[in-house]
Amino acid sequence: MAKYTENIRLAQPEGSDYYDIEVFNHNSELIDKKIGEMDNSLATIKEGATREKAGIVQLGTEEGKALEGMMLARLAGAYGYGGDIQDEGVKNPNYIYYDRNTRKMYKCLKQNQDISANVTNFIPLDNNSLLERLENLIKYQTVNKTVGSRYSSLIFSKTGNIGHVFLDIPSNVTPSLIEGTLLFTFPAGFKPKTFNLKLIISHPSGRTARTRYDANTGNLYILNKLDVAESMYLDTFYFLD
Known part of the structure; x- marks a missing residue:
């Protein structure tokens, strides 16, 4: 059989x-x-895989082709694709990582072991985030703190990450500004980035007075006494925090 x-x-x-x-x-x-x-x-x-049928996934940049991780990294100006942020392990600078929670792609700024997109270590590369950053470069905001102050003018403004402060101290106020006097506090969203900010109060005659900035509180203090009975000015640009 x-x-x-x-x-x-x-x-x-x-x-x-x-x-x-x-x-x-x-x-x-x-x-x-x-x-x-x-x-x-x-x-x-x-013939390759499609949404309707299984097959070999074909790599390329044409329609119907899959984009490999390295090509995606090159488009983002990065060294390579590092996988998901949520994966355990070291994240390397200039590699891109995908966040499963936010569904965004991020570029790593410095080596870390984060499992979420910490803003100090990652920068988003999705179109919406990039568009928001571009729009912020031309967005102008201002805060007028003159009312209720003893100054002729105290105005804060910003465009993108550049801040500006204009302070006009009238002549009847300058004699009372002794060393350690609080001049003003930077409003939220207008605080300088640097810890060692040096701002100079001046007068057209050439007289000046130095200031001291407290980055923890956002306060700006007189560093040396204003011994003149004239109007003084502070008009300067700075980088925002």
């Missing part, structure tokens, strides 16, 4: 069986049919 192969059921006669041409022809037909099925499957796979 003949045996059969496991996969396509080819007949395997016993050694004592007589040769039967029909058995040979039947096996040949099974093999030919299976080869035809394989050829059709390979042709379908070579």
Whole structure:
């Protein structure tokens, strides 16, 4: 009694069986049919994967092709693609990482082991975040603190990450500004970035007075006494925090 192969059921006669041409022809037909099925499957796979069917994922920049991680990194101006931010391990500078929570791509600024997009270590590269940053470069904001102060003018403004302060101290106020006097406090959103900010109060005659900035509180103090009875001015630009 003949045996059969496991996969396509080819007949395997016993050694004592007589040769039967029909058995040979039947096996040949099974093999030919299976080869035809394989050829059709390979042709379908070579067409590539789509949303509707499985297949070999084809890499490239054309429509219907998948973009490999390295190409994505090059488009972002990075060294390489580092995977998901949520993955444990070291994140390297100038590599891009995907955040599964925010669904955004981030560029790593400095080496870290964060598992979330800490703003000190990552910068977003998605279109919405980039557009928001571009819009902020031309957004102008101002805060007028003159009312309620003892000054003729105290105005803060900013465009992008550049801040500006204008202070006009009237002549009747300058004699009372002794060393350590609080001049003003920078409003929220207008604080300088540097800890060692040096602002100079001046007068057209050339007289000046130095100030001291407290980065923790945002306060600006007189460093030396104003010993003149004239109007003084502070008009300067600075980088925002």
